[in-house]
Amino acid sequence: MPYVNIRITREGATAEQKATLIQGVTQLLADVLNKNPETTVVVIDEVDTDNWGIGGKSVTVRRKQGK
């Protein structure tokens, strides 16, 4: 019954990519810790780049700086 929260910037992740993340993380927890996939919850949060900061700057600003 693990709970996994994946937080990424909202930069175009597709439904297929998110499905692959869900499947991959669930399989990883089954393989490594023998966790039951049926009660493994994976939640993906996509965050606007104005709302995500690293190095003291928002990702919006960093992208304009080519980072």
Added chain:
Amino acid sequence: MPYVNIRITREGATAEQKATLIQGVTQLLADVLNKNPETTVVVIDEVDTDNWGIGGKSVTVRRKQGK
């Protein structure tokens, strides 16, 4: 001053239902742990079904499978 985060899939919860959850959780913490409602914070996150996985599949896919 408890902080309660309720995460559910975005599947049509109404403002009234969310108000009932907020009131119910706040009352529960007052009754069980004598917490002060005025500093009890309850935050409800509603998550797209593409972004919520269980059993290795997104809820979008599971709903199509009748789950």
Added chain:
Amino acid sequence: MPYVNIRITREGATAEQKATLIQGVTQLLADVLNKNPETTVVVIDEVDTDNWGIGGKSVTVRRKQGK
């Protein structure tokens, strides 16, 4: 399959009180949103009072001030 995270200060909540919180929140989600208890996850985090702040002060300090 909701995920509920209850964060409280570590001030002596008993196993029975925590069990009552788990049962109460699970029942609330079943009653209000018809959620399945068997996939409703409730996680309680207990945080040291040095690590919890309100009003710009830690709870450790506020308790000494009779708050």
Added chain:
Amino acid sequence: MPYVNIRITREGATAEQKATLIQGVTQLLADVLNKNPETTVVVIDEVDTDNWGIGGKSVTVRRKQGK
């Protein structure tokens, strides 16, 4: 490499204000704990007022009550 999550109600915070929060928190962690800004992650979540409760009521309702 700290991770800081700031959760506020969605009530009009501007990109500039959010940038100031990101910069301020990052600087605070550098000053107080000597953390490297380049691996300090700050994520701001803005939550609808129907989904944020305090005192057992949603912020939407409290605003109508002048609180």
Added chain:
Amino acid sequence: MPYVNIRITREGATAEQKATLIQGVTQLLADVLNKNPETTVVVIDEVDTDNWGIGGKSVTVRRKQGK
């Protein structure tokens, strides 16, 4: 710069298993979304079984019931 939080019950996960989870999730995000491992943060929280509920009961109680 993704942030991934893995929450599991405190039931004996070893340092090696946790290292494998960290490596696996980081690789998954690199493979699926081309995320830079050097700014991918993975945090594992281990929660006491009294503090984790599913089906309205704590995991401590469920384990005694053979679940």
Added chain:
Amino acid sequence: MPYVNIRITREGATAEQKATLIQGVTQLLADVLNKNPETTVVVIDEVDTDNWGIGGKSVTVRRKQGK
């Protein structure tokens, strides 16, 4: 009524440093967004270095590598 969660590795932050973080973040939110300190909640989580990963490795391992 903001909620701020600061997550850092458990590497010796003192009660005084944590108090300074609490006070600093609360002041920042008051200055930038005019938030009321009395309902601003700041929670600091300290995480074992085995449980924190960056670059695909745990901080425990990275520290041994001089990072």
